[in-house]
Amino acid sequence: MNDKRYLREISITDDRESREPAMSPPKIREAETVKNNLRETWKAGKEIPEKRQFKKQINHVMRGILLYNILLMVIVMGDLLIRTVKVMLAHPTGPQQEEAVDALMKQMLHSGSSSIAAVLIGTAVLLLYFRKDSLLKPMFAPGGKRPSAGRFVEMICYMMVAQIIFSVMATGVEAAANRFGYSFMGSIEAVTGTSSTVSMVLYAGIFGPVFEEIIYRGFLMKSLQRYGKTFAILVSAVVFGLMHGNPLQSVFACMAGVIFGYAAMEYSIYVAILLHVINNLLFGDAFTRLLSGLPVGGQQVVYLLVVGGLCAAGCVLAVRHRKRIADYFRRNGSRRQYYLYAFTAVWMLLFIIMEILTMMGGVEKIS
Secondary structure (H helix, E strand, C coil), X not given: CCHHHHHHHHHHHHHHHHHCCCCCHHHHHHHHHXXXXXXHHHHHHHHHHHHHHHHHHHHHHHHHHHHHHHHHHHHHHHHHHHHHHHHHHHCCCCXXXXXXXXXXHHHHHXXXXXXXXXXXXXXXXXXXXXXXXXXXXXXXXXXXXXXXXHHHHHHHHHHHHHHHHHHHHHHHHHHHHHHCCEECHHHHHHHHCCCCCHHHHHHHHHHHHHHHHHHHHHHHHHHHHHHCHHHHHHHHHHHHHHHCCCCCHHHHHHXXXXXXXXXXXXXXXXXXXXXXXXXHHHHHHHHHHHHHCCCHHHHHHHHHHHHHHHHHHHHHHHHHCHHHHHHHHHHCCCCHHHHHHHHCCHHHHHHHHHHHHHHHCCCEECC
């Protein structure tokens, strides 16, 4: 039945009650049950089309995100496969072939050239995929306001809080995993290691941050903004964290994603890109290189002064501005059902499964 018919039946029931003589308590309860059932049926009838439309939008967006990540994987692995075949053809048999293949693997591990090509091709494909969604203009439109210097530094401080949480968590998780005969050290080293080639510096410090912001704070977050700012920021942050396919890095990336999402939402995507570049290039690479040239004691002192100091400032600012932060996310909140709908959508589940399988590859058994 349509909405008008449901409302008419409810109003007729109310009108009959006003004209009819007083009923006995059992009949009153029965009449109330009928009215409540009619109201619930009407509400359910309204929610089902909304739920379907919502999941349709989530599936549309996540299909594109999943396609992008699969494309990146195929391009990088395809490049590795082609290079490996060439090496094997150049060295048909014997120990020379093994040495050549091992050297290639080490070279590819520290090279960012295939990853740069992958994000360029992947982003071009997503531009075609989302061509009818009209996202480019709002994505790159300058925000109505610019962050003050104090607010920008505040966001950097929050990033350092996330960094310290990651460091402490990585130590604890590794110790716990070792007790059961497993190790996450490979995943930890993949995150904390410095880039050893120019191409990797360019990818990790420039190309990666720029295109990740376009994908996750641009295509993804802007597509979800219609359902509420808080919803768009949090869901895009979770997807961004999972995308890294690293069980420890994903937690840090999720926390950083909330900061980047807020920056892109309230200011512009350019502010989010700048924060991301600062995190990856300045703190993730340049700062680590600076520390590596110091004695162990000097490294600890400098790390505590810089990262520890910014983290402490971030904690103080978070406590001082806790009401403002909580009010922002509460004021821009969404219905709780939206989160359930989002994370039970088919293409979202496929994306999560793929990333969990990737994460499992980073867990090593101690021999």
